[in-house]
Amino acid sequence: MCRSTVSRAAAACVLALAAAGTARAADCREGPGDWRAGGAIYHRTCVACHGADGRGARRGVPDLTSGVMAYSSTSLAAHIERGFRAPGRPLAMPPKGGNPDLTADDVINVIAYLHHAFGCG
Ligand code: HEC
Known part of the structure; x- marks a missing residue:
């Protein structure tokens, strides 16, 4: 999905990565x-x-x-x-x-x- 050159899919990919990054940071920061x-x-x-x-x-x-x-x-x-x-x-x-x-x-x-x-x- 992240290699897609179709712009809508690429945008969805960026959002998914951002959400995953936020979740990981929250886990760590809420220790x-x-x-x-x-x-x-x-x-x-x-x-x-x-x-x-x-x-x-x-x-x-x-x-x-x-x-x-x-x-x-x-x-x-x-x-x-x-x-x-x-x-x-x-x-x-x-x-x-x-x-x-x-x-x-x-x-x-x-x-x-x-x-x-x-x-x-
Ligand atoms: C005299 C200097 C010095 C002071 C003061 C010091 N550190 Fe360090 N710290 C080091 C050095 C040098 C290393 C890396 C040692 C090595 O890799 O062999 C290190 C490594 C670390 C690491 C990496 C741990 C790991 O598992 O790789 C953490 C986290 C850390 N220090 C936290 C702290 C905290 C919190 C304090 C204060 C309570 C503190 N240090 C005070 C010198 C210092």
């Missing part, structure tokens, strides 16, 4: 957590490395707007809570972004903010 509370945490604890736009403020920090946020919340929460460093990467993600006071709820809220601000992958 648990309070994104406003998470935003305050992000701008206090994470922004120095990840940048206000999520694209990474230092070498070795991944662009959160291009694919990373498609990972499951369970995986993201584990990486944020415990920190990680993938083989060969120049810089580690520190546990809790370097703030040991972050609670499990804070982590859920900050993931809600990441989805809200940077999308769903």
